[in-house]
Amino acid sequence: MDIIRNKPVLYINLNGDLVALNPPLVMGILNVTPDSFYAGSRCRSEEAVALRAREIVEQGGTIIDIGAYSSRPQADDISQEEEIRRLSGALKIIRTMYPDVYISVDTFRADVARHCVEEFGVSMINDISGGELDNKMFDTVADLQIPYILMHMRGTPQIMQRYTDYDNIVADLLTYFSKKTDKLRLMGVNDIILDPGFGFSKTLDDNYLLMNRLSDFQTFELPLLSGISRKSMIYRFLGTSPEESLTGTTVLNTLSLLGGADILRVHDVREAVETVKIVTKTLTIG
Known part of the structure; x- marks a missing residue:
């Protein structure tokens, strides 16, 4: 039993390794985009990619989540070919540095997912659209037999904030x-x-x-991922900026863990790793 979240210990299969999610894992964000909402996450050169990959690994991140398509509101659309080009260049660098590191690719395109898995041994696919933006994604993930992060979104990144009408968002x-x-x-x-x-x-x-009711999603007995790092729910609420949102991120990561999160997707790896350690120690001592 996972004492922290009061649920059975869960596992995921990453490249043939059965990885326990107790304690929770930290996933470090590596963006090969020019327009991600947090400028500090953008890696636009080979040197920047290498530096960021090393930072994630050395600070205790278990998974590197690499994305080449910005999902911020009103983000520019890019072609599939450009997405593959950006990802391939970065994945070559990461695989040369860390042949065995677990890598997640943030994409909603099935052909991009297949390319990254077959060419670079990517460990999982992180799909912001839940299969809604490419009807081949579910078939592809099933064929590749790879872990799949199923996210909720309506519309596309460019227009998603038009679709915020819910009868009961949790339900x-x-x-x-x-x-x-x-x-x-x-x-x-x-x-x-x-x-x-x-x-x-x-x-x-x-x-x-949703943060307050995160524990409701434990009913599925599946791993939960929380991705709140430096997002607008922090800086717009506080009247600050993404660059000033580390404290808010740490608070929400703590609440995420208490609500049942098994994976924290973050920009600030060291701080998230320390948060996991402190929450785990506090809730398991004695």
Whole structure:
């Protein structure tokens, strides 16, 4: 039993390794984009990619999550070819430095996912659209037999904030995940990680309500991912900026762990690793 989250210890299969999610894992963000919302996460040169990969690993991150398509509101659209080009260059560097590191690729395109898995041994796919933006994604993940991060979003990154009308956001997301996980399981996908999609198609109050009710999603008995790092739910609420949002991120990461999160997706790896250690120590001592 996982004492922290009061639920059975969960595992995911990463490149053939059965990895326990107790204590929770930290996933470090590496963006090969020119327009991600947090400037500090952008890696636009080979040297920057290498430096960021080393930082994530040395600070205790278990997974590197690499993305080449910015998902911020009103982000520029890029072609599939450009996404593959950006990812391939960075993945070559990471694989040369760390042949065995676990890598997640942040993409909603099935052909991009397949390329990264088959060419670079990527460990999991992180799909912000839950299969909605590419109807081949579920088939591809099932065929590749790779862990899949199923996130909730409405619309596309460019227009997602037009779709924030919910009768009951928690009930709506529970229904969404129920339908999607049933479909994925019938297709033979064994490792499914749920991500409520903080900041995607949600108002500020929606985000905080979901954080307050995160434990409701434990009903699926699947790993939960929380991705709130330096997001607008912090800096717009506090009247600051992404660059000034580390304290808020740490607070919300702590609440995420208490609510059942198994993976923290973050920009600030060392701080998240320390948060996991402190929360684990506090809740398991004695």
